[in-house]
Amino acid sequence: MEPGDVEFIAEKELVKIVPNFALGKIYFISGDVGPFSPGLPVDVPLWLAIAIKQRQKCRVHPPEWLDVDKIETMKDDEIASEFFTELPNPHFCEVAQLLLTHATDNIPNADLLRTLIKDIWDIRAAKLRSNIDKFVKLQAGHARLDNLSQMEINTIRPFLTASLDHMYQLRISQSYTERNMSTQ
């Protein structure tokens, strides 16, 4: 799965927008959206919100968690905690990223938020890497990681699985040669 795919899935998350146009219900395969009336907040999928926003037809209401104070406490928690903390949204990074690129003018302190979210991402990525390092070094058979988001799993999966495979093969050949050596 590509990061683009994960983002695509994340675009199904609902966000609140305040449209500046009037339109009846829109019927999509995944469900009905609307009706839109000017000035009245309505929940729409993220992809639609972005599409409308790009046409300058709405204001996006950032989700409650997309707020400097909340994100800052999240970051502090993330630093303090040994494990992964629970994210406010399973698609935290993607949603924040999309909103921060497309609806910058509707989010107060967008730049600060962007840095904070990047920080959180980095902290978590570092945690993930160190965990994997530990995992590999211990040659453990399985490990459990809670509260990982799809995007994070996705970033690490191809490399991790491939390298594990690789290591396995190396190990096998090693033991094979060792055995050969001993028999000889």
Added chain:
Amino acid sequence: MASKAPTIRYAHSEGLTQICYDASGKYLASCGYDGKIRIWKGIDDDEPSVIASGEMAYGLTLRGDTMYVASDNHSVDRFTFPTGEPDGILARFTGNVTYLDVSESRKYVAAGSSDFDIKIVNVESKKQKCYLGHQAPILCVAVDPMDEFLASTSCDGNLKIWEIESEQCIKTIAVLTPSNDIENSESQTRICWRPATGEDVAVPTSTGVSIFTRVTWAKLHSFTTDVTSKPFQCCAFSLCGRFIAAASADGWLVVWDAETQECLRKLQHPLKSSICSVMWNPLENNSLAFSDSRGQVGVLENVILSEQSTKTSAHNDLDALFEEDDDNMIADFVSQEAEEDNMEVDLTKLKKKSRVSNIFCSDDESDVDSKEALSRDLPAIPSTLEVLGNNDDLDLAPPTMPSTNPAKLLEDDDASSVATGAGAPRGTYASLISMQPAFQPGSTPVHLSHRFMVWNAVGIVRAYNDDTENAIDIEFHDAKTHHALHLTNHEQYTLADLSDKAAVLATESTADSTSKLKGVHFSSWDNNKDWTVSMPDGEEIKAVAIGENWLAACTSALHVRLFSLGGTQRQMFSISGPVVAMAAHTDQLLIVYHITQGFGSNQNLGFMLLEVGAGNGCRPRKVVGGQPLPISFGSTLTWLGFTAEGTPATVDSEGSIRLMNREFCYTWVEVASTKKMSKSRHDNHWVVGLHENPQQIRCIMCKGSLYPATLPRPTLAVQPYKMPLCEMDNDRGKLEEEYWRTKLLSSHGNYLTSRGYEPDPEGKQKSQVEVQQLLMRLFALCCKTDQEFRALEICSLMPTSAAVNLAIKYSSRIRKILLAQRLQEVAQEKLQEEHEAALKEQRKMQNVEESEEEEEDFRAEMQAGYSATETEWSNQRYRNAANGKSREKDVSDDDGSDCEAVVSQQMEEEVPKEKNTKPMRSLSSQLAGSRRNPFKKSIDAPTNSPTTTAASSSGSVLDGIKRSVPTSQRRTSSISTEATRKSKGKNNSKKQKTVQPTLFNKLNLTSTPKPKRAGSRTEPEEDESVLKEKNESAQPKTSRNMSGVQLFIEEKLSTIEEENPEMDGIDARKLAIQRFRSLSAEGKKEWNDRAKSKTPSSVEALSTGGKRKRDPDDVNENSPPEESNREEVNPAKSQKVECCETTVNSKLDTKSRLSAFAFTANE
């Protein structure tokens, strides 16, 4: 006496200190000789934030988010609050600034300095005014709440009153012994105006607190106490103006009742140190903060012990008072008051703001006594709640315009007022203050630097008024209306209203210009969009409103001036009292004004609803004029407007939303209470708009405040309506509420129709269906609880006879035969009414139709525009109804039974109705821009088949009700009931017969409901020949046989079609039926048995079968073979008598679907 000692803590180094509350009462700020300002989150805060401000800080004041500090660096500094960041220097002096004060309006900051100088800075314009005259360092300054006067004391021992505007000293009074510096002064004499009204000023003196009245500045009286002989340092009025606290140099804190002059609380500082500042908590009136010269701050809670009661003085001087008063009005007022008093009426509420007595207050002792006499029944201490209420009134009052100056009124009134002794201060008409000032609906208070001038359904007008800019932003919810506008606001416009065509702004008069009205006609096609009109001298615009193509401005001269959007002056008229608010919608104008002064804190409002006739040839009409406007007890009006559909609505400060009920004598009915919606008592829903369809209250949730801030941008929320009907906790109450609410909120349709607007047929039908559903549920509920009379009452509310028929069926099903019989009467009445109405309409239509027959088609398309005339579709409906009637006559002649007639009549009547809906709907759906849902799974999409809509909707009414009984049988039962009723008393056996079929039905349906249903379903699908055959062979060949036929057809159809590829579906089916007929009896039986055995498990199969069956019909609908004419919607052709039966049959089917139900609970 002291119930609880004050909490005292160290704050500053020794020396003069000052303490101050912020508006929320949460924060305390103190300053002292250590040059620090400490901001405390309550007195228990151990870590107050500290701001350094010079070497010494002499005084500070908090207003909103700004803190002004007087320090020894010869300047008045500004800090943000509560963050405490420096925010610039407001004013500079040549000496230490010793005291400062900010006016209640936050417009002026006054500061006194040790260089004998007093300066007032206008915060907005930054202009300074100097007041030179004192001969010594200034001790204290205080700005009049009305922004007219300034009081100051100085070490030269004088109290001076200045006129702010003219910088003139108008009165000098010696109040204390002179000294050379503030530290050496025997008293700090920190003076205090009476809050809100400024009707008098309190000055601490060596013996107590002296009260000097406004205008004459004579000493009214003084509050004294015997506990101390030291001079008083400071004093403070409580925010409600009821209590006054003062503190002395030896630490005595004394609280008096400002009305009765009774000393309520005496308390000495534990260290007996001199208290130099005292302030009441603006939110909890029962606590006050003080600071002493040792640098300590303290808070005293429960200042007034609630069990204490004011003792009354003798009722002696009342008569004398009456003799003195020549003025009848005043005397009447007094006697009225006295009467009420004598009758032991609880005047608490009236006295809440304690203004009543002031109305006849004159200075001499007798009056004061009489005041006491009047208040003798009062519990002396208002509970905290009441005090809070007062605070709300004062502090968080709804958006106001600066009210008229009471002093002016005072002077005007003086001539005709009570004759009082020369030089004696006159009674102040402060009670006028309790009359709510005018406001613009949907605006936030004027004094805010960033505020909403209006927020309505069209858009938002915001005003920015700060250092960097002075501008107005107009923004539209719908980008289609217009792009956002940005105007500079040099003229200081404070009032605004906005429609989708224009905006209107208004300003009050200033020194060099009169009050102005500005129109921004942004939808105009010429280049000159703006216009300005000046009001005549002395006329202030108090309220503006903008309608469809006109606007109105109401002025202080009680004129309502109408203008066109282009700025042409139109009519003007007068109203009978000062305006409170005004709202407009299309050509309706709603004005709310004061009728008279209300008692206590109540408002006595009246309203006027006009149609100004500015619209498309509409004529002006007074709808309601001069009626009192009901608002909640003790509340003020906070919003006035129309629902999106044009029904007048109000919101008051108690949170009650009321709508005018046009259907019920133009009365007002409460439809929601925002107080009940909010979780916290301090939250408020700031209503910006109401919608009736869909039922929405659009409002902004304000946490802990009465109105929203402009930033962060507030979000609209939607709240439901809820009428306060009784017993809302049970099902019946809920249903009744829902019924009346739906009734009320759908009544706008009738009004709009009467105003020449084309009603929205879809919406109307929807609400009708809703009403019917609700009634049906109520009916079922009553039947369940055996309240038959109530059930009957509910049935008589039902809109159509068809609905009543459903009820009849239902009641006979649950064996309430008596009820069913009664209902039959109701049904007949309804039927008659419907017919009369239909006939009337038809006659009307025919007249129109004859002349305009050819244009009909165009007209149908022009439905988009507003036209008062009916369109072709509705015409046909009535025509059909008439035809149906003539046919029905034939039928009744043939059969000779009138009950049959009733039934057929009913059936026929509904055919055209339903046919009608289709084109109507599609039209309206085009208009509304709504589209069909292509993904909707259900086959009977409502837009396509109105019949199924009706069926399914009635199905959902009776949620738990199975649709199972074939109509024919059920019909017979109802018919026979009717028949029995007719021949009642004649024949008992007949009556039994009536019961039997019903029972029989019941048995039947419980045993084998499914095949019957299949039978009834197939009926319309079958060819005419089959129908005929069926009619010939009559009922004995039951529907079970039919399902055998169907099964046969189903199975054989494909083979037949293969055999005869040239045949179309219908012919093939004919052939199949023929083959079935040609089968032997055994063969038929076999098929029937198969059908029977198949049914229990084949509900789905059947329904899919039905679906498959329908396809050929659908094809027919579109292609024009002859059959389609018979079955389908062609009203003209259906007039053929031969088709009649077909229609009846298809009708039967619809009816059966509509009515086939059973209440599961009872089965």
